[in-house]
Amino acid sequence: MSFYFLFSIFYFLFGLCAGSFLNCIIYRLHIKESSLKGFSHCPHCKHRLSWKDLIPILSFIILKGRCRYCHQKISLQYPLVETTTGLLFLSIFIFQNLQGFNPCYLFYLLVISCFLIIIFVYDLKHYIIPDKVIYPATGIVFLYQIISNIQFPWTSADGPPKGLHFGTNFHFQTANFYFLILSALGAAMFFFLICLLSRGKWLGFGDVKLAFFMGLFLGFPNILAALFLAFLIGAIIGLELIILGKKKLSSEVPFGPFLVTGTFLALFFGENLINWYINLFL
Ligand SMILES: [Zn+2]
Known part of the structure; x- marks a missing residue:
């Protein structure tokens, strides 16, 4: 497996996790809570979510789109934002490589x-x-x-010319x-x-x-x-x-x-x- 392929997978997974965090920010922006403090909880029953409920996409699939505690439907926004962010991070990585890393x-x-x-x-x-x-x-x-x-x-030149100092030239x-x-x-x-x-x-x-x-x-x-x-x-x-x-x-x-x-x-x-x-x- 090439490094490029491994990096592509890394950026996709990184995007999935970032997407999960973005969902959290979107939710907390609306209810005006700080997105960095406190634990994630179900918006319906307010039950604190464990790590098992927070794995991007996988949790949604395993739980069949419903909250583990109150069985209310989880919005499709969650897996959609995660997948989109994953694909976007991957695209940006590929695009950036084409342009010269x-x-x-x-x-x-x-x-x-x-x-x-x-x-x-x-x-x-x-x-x-x-x-x-x-x-x-x-x-x-x-x-x-x-x-x-x-x-x-x-x-623009080949390496720093002699006698030039940062900030002056x-x-x-x-x-x-x-x-x-x-x-x-x-x-x-x-x-x-x-x-x-x-x-x-x-x-x-x-x-x-x-x-x-x-x-x-x-x-x-x-x-x-x-x-x-x-x-x-x-x-x-x-x-x-x-x-x-x-x-x-x-x-x-x-x-x-x-x-x-x-x-x-x-x-x-x-x-x-x-x-x-x-x-x-x-
Ligand atoms: Zn719930």
């Missing part, structure tokens, strides 16, 4: 994907994107973009960074206008903050791919829900899940999609 960037992508999964599920369930999630996520991306735009002379790629901020502001302004025009009916202010985050995270032109995909998927699913009679044209549908899906698709396939689109006109 960079452990810092890999870790950064894993952390950001956790924030995005929380936003996806929370907005879908409660129709709101919590500030407690979107602000730290934006802060992390902002810091990462600042650090990754600092270019030390010896990262670095170069900040100002234009790059300003371009990211402009992408973020552009995306946020676009959403703010839709939010104003529809008086918050089509999109909420949470979506404006999420659009800012996406612009900063993806940069230009990837942000365009993400927004295009989000609107496309949103339209297809929205239409389907109306045809199936589950929603009316006037019903509120959370847009955060579509934006998150667009962000992930643009992260993995954005460049290919944009190249394909440009080639249509060449």
